[in-house]
Amino acid sequence: MANLFDPVRRHADSHPDTVAIRGESSVPGGYTAWTYHQLRSASINYATILIGSGLRVGDRVLLIAPSVPEFVVAYMGIQVAGAVVVPVNTMSTRAEVEYVLNDAKCALVIAWYGLGPAASSAANACGVPVRTLGLGADSGPASTEVRDRDPEDTAAILYTSGTTGRPKGAQLTVRNLLSAGEIGVACSRSTRTDRTGTALPLFHVFGQASVMMTTFTAGGSLSLLSRFDAAAMTAMLRRDRLTVLAGVPTMWNAMLHAADDTDPADFAQLRIAISGGASLPAAVTQQFEARFGCTILEGYGLTETTAFGTFTDIDRGPKVGSVGSPTPLTRIEVRDEAGDPCPPSTVGEIFIRGATVMKGYWERPSDTAAVLDADGWLRTGDLGTTDADGDLRIVDRAKDLIIRGGYNVYPSEVEETLFAHPDIIEVAVIGIPDDHYGEEVATVVVRHPASTLSADDVSTWARERLSAYKIPRVIQFVDTLPKGATGKILKRSIDRASLAQAASDKRREIP
Known part of the structure; x- marks a missing residue:
């Protein structure tokens, strides 16, 4: 039995005073830092409140909030209570929220106090109760026992879609997300001395699985920026002396063109920068390293693979055009139209199998069967090639994403x-x-x-x-x-x- 909360409570026992999260507080303009002990107490406290309000094991909870410490508390509180978190984009419209509420049959909406009325309006239309997150509105005794879950239980449902049909909910299990944390630690060689920072949204699989779960598995600290700004990212890098930074190509590009006071000294303690979410232009990698003396390592994954598939080898460094080799506990195959493995340098469709491949799409057996076979191989819909070293190159997206x-x-x-x-x-x-x-x-x-x-x-x-x-x-x-x-x-x-x-x-x- 297991729970996604296990890494947090493990480090709260062994190193209670280590900072777990740094970020903007619910007081506008404020900044806060929470230790693992404080995060454990706050998460269990939040679970106590949720259970007291009638939340049951397996209930789906829609969570809509920016990347702030309270997001993590609510996310982990939902896990402690044995429920399923359904994170959605903070820019979602009422129609988009309403669709997810109905499709996932959510029992509760948790919405950040500073967002617009889209979530509350959708919840009212669907007859779903709303709990406001932020401004210290929730308090009470931290008395709930952490609910044990089967590793194959669904822990999170993340909505995604292909080129046809409405968005589908990818069911990520307890095992998927715990494995993502372990794989992330192995790829980045993170330890509890690492200070990781990101402006990625935690409602997205990259920020949630690859960054948050990796940080907590290692026992390090996570600095959050709720909205990306190149100057703010640099300020966070300096203030928290970050050793790991995660982002998407547009962030790296923006930092390259930021104010002139950004220099290599700001990056001196940074040992690894991680890029994903889209292909990283070689020019950006080269310019970033030339200006800041920092190498960006690229990875490839999907929502359906809990963000992991391949990653650039930390010892070999980046290879132009490549997104790296298969991550631990993961296999990659490039197949032709007949389903047979392609030789190196031959274009085919990318298939992934491993510990982070999703359980399936929520209540969509035919859609699940179309991409996931009986042996656990996921058909990605992406086209790529492998080289003699086994590194993967993304050629095109078969989907029109x-x-x-x-x-x-x-x-x-x-x-x-x-x-x-x-x-x-x-x-x-x-x-x-x-x-x-x-x-x-x-x-x-x-x-x-x-x-x-x-x-x-x-x-x-x-x-x-x-x-x-x-x-x-x-x-x-x-x-x-x-x-x-x-x-x-x-x-x-x-x-x-x-x-x-x-x-x-x-x-x-x-x-």
Whole structure:
């Protein structure tokens, strides 16, 4: 039997005064640091309150909060109570929250006090109670016993989707997340003397599994930045003397172009920088190392693999174009269309098997069967090659997934929203290259002949229904979209050059 809370209580017993979390306090502008002893007490206390309010073992709890210490307390409190955490993006709209509440059949919503009304409005519409997180509103005796869980019990449900259908809840088990922590420690060689920092959202699998669980497994401290800003990241690096820093490519790029007072001295104690969430341009790696004397190591994983799949060997360092070799307890195969393993340098689909592969999609057996076979191999939908050293290179995403600034944007979800507009006949959403975000969201629209629908109208429609990072920034109208013999829109035949030019022209228009 086990619980995700085990690393926290283990270190609270052995090193109670070691700082577990540093971050912004619930008092605006404040800063706080909590020891492992304090984190254990606060998490058990929170579980006591949740159980007292009627939460039962196995209940799903939607958690919507930024990356602050209270997020960790609520997350761990849910685990202590034996329930299942369902973290969602803080930028989610009411419709998006309502969908997750209904799909996961959540019994409770925990929402950060500083967020807008989307979560509470959705909860009220679904008849689900809401508990506000932050400002010290919750207090009481820490009297609850930590609930033992079967390692195969679902601990968290993280919503994700492919190119078709609505978002699906990937069920990550107690074993998946504890294994993620152990793998992270092995890859980064973290110890309890490490001070890890990130501006990654903890509701995302990268921040939650790869960073938070690794830090707590090692017994080190975790510094949190609730919103990324290059200057704030550097200030946190200096203040907390960070030894490990985790982020996405846009963060590293922003730090490269930050104020001139950022110099190698700020990075002197930093022994490892970890990048994921999107492909890291080789130029950024090279420039970062040249300017700051710090090497960025890249990894590859999915929500369905609890963030882990491959990682750059810490001794060998980065290899241009590679995302590293399989992590411990993990196997990688690149297969051809017949399902046979490809020889090195041959492009095929990437399959992953190991301790972090999800249990399956929540209440979606057919979707689970489509990607997860009886032997535990997960079909990723990504294309890649291996080299003679066994290192993996991502060639393309077989899915049409767009990664904008480290956030996943699923074209089908945006298309479904735009299709609902009465003046839109057809729509295709694709990603185009962007120097800052990696990719930008673009859409090509066919409107009714008599319609006067404008790009601003489309943007407003999307803004009212989608999170900010999903809204198309480039909108182009055409008379028809390219189609195949079956009538399927051929996205690869869309003129991306004209969309990229439109994006460039739009950037020049901004003063």
